[in-house]
Amino acid sequence: MTVQRRKMRSFLSTVAGGPQERSGIELRAGHYRAVQRGLTHEHFDAFVAHFREALEDSDVQASFIDDLLYRVEQMRSDVLGL
Ligand code: HEM
Numbered sequence: 001m002t003v004q005r006r007k008m009r010s011f012l013s014t015v016a017g018g019p020q021e022r023s024g025i026e027l028r029a030g031h032y033r034a035v036q037r038g039l040t041h042e043h044f045d046a047f048v049a050h051f052r053e054a055l056e057d058s059d060v061q062a063s064f065i066d067d068l069l070y071r072v073e074q075m076r077s078d079v080l081g082l
Pocket residue numbers: 006007010011014015022030031033034039043044047071072073075076079
């Protein structure tokens with residue numbers, strides 16, 4: 001659970017733009033193993049749908065949700081190593 005929390009925090013701070021900025025190269029390197037094991041667009045799409053739902057279920061402003069999801073899409077190709 002501690003590891004899961006750390007990963008969730010790293011993910012959220014990356015998507016929200018700080019304090020830990022991550023380069024495209026770092027995102028590629030960080031997901032290389034997952035891509036080798038079969039991480040694809042399909043998984044990415046499923047993740048985006050769940051993330052959107054979780055944000056909509058919480059008190060996050062709609063414009064901020066759009067912002068976050070836009071940033072997630074900007075990172076797609078680096079995460080998938082494309
Ligand atoms: C914009 C989208 C994403 C961002 C910004 C992101 C960010 C990150 C970060 C920062 C880490 C490193 C966590 C740490 O160890 O501190 C990480 C690891 C990981 N991410 Fe993502 N992630 C994204 C999408 C995804 C998706 C869609 C999946 C799978 C459905 C995924 C699967 C993983 C896995 C499996 C690891 C651990 C890699 C390993 O330990 O080998 N990520 N991600």
